[in-house]
Amino acid sequence: MGGEFPLLVKLLFPAEKLSVQVHPDDAQAQALGETRGKTECWYVLEAEPGAAVALGLKPGVDAASVKTAIADGTMESLMEWLPVSVGDMVFVDAGTVHAIGPGVVLLETQQTSDVTYRLYDYGRPRELHLEKGLQVIKPRTAAGKVMPRVMDGFTRLIEQKYFVVDRFDFGEVTEASVSFDGPGCLVGLAGRTVVSTSEGEAVLNPGQAVVVPKGAGGVIADTDTGVSFLRCAAPAPTS
Numbered sequence: 001m002g003g004e005f006p007l008l009v010k011l012l013f014p015a016e017k018l019s020v021q022v023h024p025d026d027a028q029a030q031a032l033g034e035t036r037g038k039t040e041c042w043y044v045l046e047a048e049p050g051a052a053v054a055l056g057l058k059p060g061v062d063a064a065s066v067k068t069a070i071a072d073g074t075m076e077s078l079m080e081w082l083p084v085s086v087g088d089m090v091f092v093d094a095g096t097v098h099a100i101g102p103g104v105v106l107l108e109t110q111q112t113s114d115v116t117y118r119l120y121d122y123g124r125p126r127e128l129h130l131e132k133g134l135q136v137i138k139p140r141t142a143a144g145k146v147m148p149r150v151m152d153g154f155t156r157l158i159e160q161k162y163f164v165v166d167r168f169d170f171g172e173v174t175e176a177s178v179s180f181d182g183p184g185c186l187v188g189l190a191g192r193t194v195v196s197t198s199e200g201e202a203v204l205n206p207g208q209a210v211v212v213p214k215g216a217g218g219v220i221a222d223t224d225t226g227v228s229f230l231r232c233a234a235p236a237p238t239s
Contacts (some may be wrong), residue, residue: 095138191227221226
């Protein structure tokens with residue numbers, strides 16, 4: 001089979017504010033000597049009251065303002081803080097200055113890339129990447145909450161150039177066919193599912209993932225009562 005898996009899927013559960021970061025898009029990344037950029041999304045699995053993420057800059061804030069705020073410790077005041085609750089899907093477009101606050105558990109789906117430019121870290125003694133980070137900041141992006149769409153048998157949470165994330169919920173014991181046009185994975189949210197692919201069989205429990213390789217075409221899911229899982233997949237190739 002070979003080749004690089006096109007997605008990274010992670011569980012994030014910060015105990016404190018994560019650093020303020022920005023990621024380049026593909027063109028920006030390649031101009032800086034990287035293979036590709038990093039566009040991502042966050043699906044909120046748990047959220048305490050008052051939980052929020054920082055997503056983008058306030059109107060009128062530019063890279064020069066960001067540089068000054070980083071130096072004088074006021075960076076947080078320049079960002080748009082977005083309250084989040086369980087079930088929210090947040091699109092983090094490349095070029096968006098962002099940060100994750102405490103009190104949340106997020107499932108992150110992203111391009112296969114580790115290109116991260118840390119802009120601000122609340123005084124913690126970690127390396128910053130100001131020169132590159134300030135170059136790739138976009139004052140306005142398509143970042144924001146995404147409204148779910150009810151489809152035939154599942155709920156589409158997000159559909160973007162690099163990934164599609166869908167939620168499947170089953171209230172009764174059932175066998176379901178879940179299709180894949182390309183590589184992807186299933187991520188368990190609730191209940192127990194036995195997943196059968198062309199590569200074999202695996203049990204999917206909450207917090208676990210089953211990788212579906214390119215060419216598998218789909219999986220058969222034998223589910224218990226009260227099962228939920230996500231399908232995170234690369235979009236179908238266009239001709």
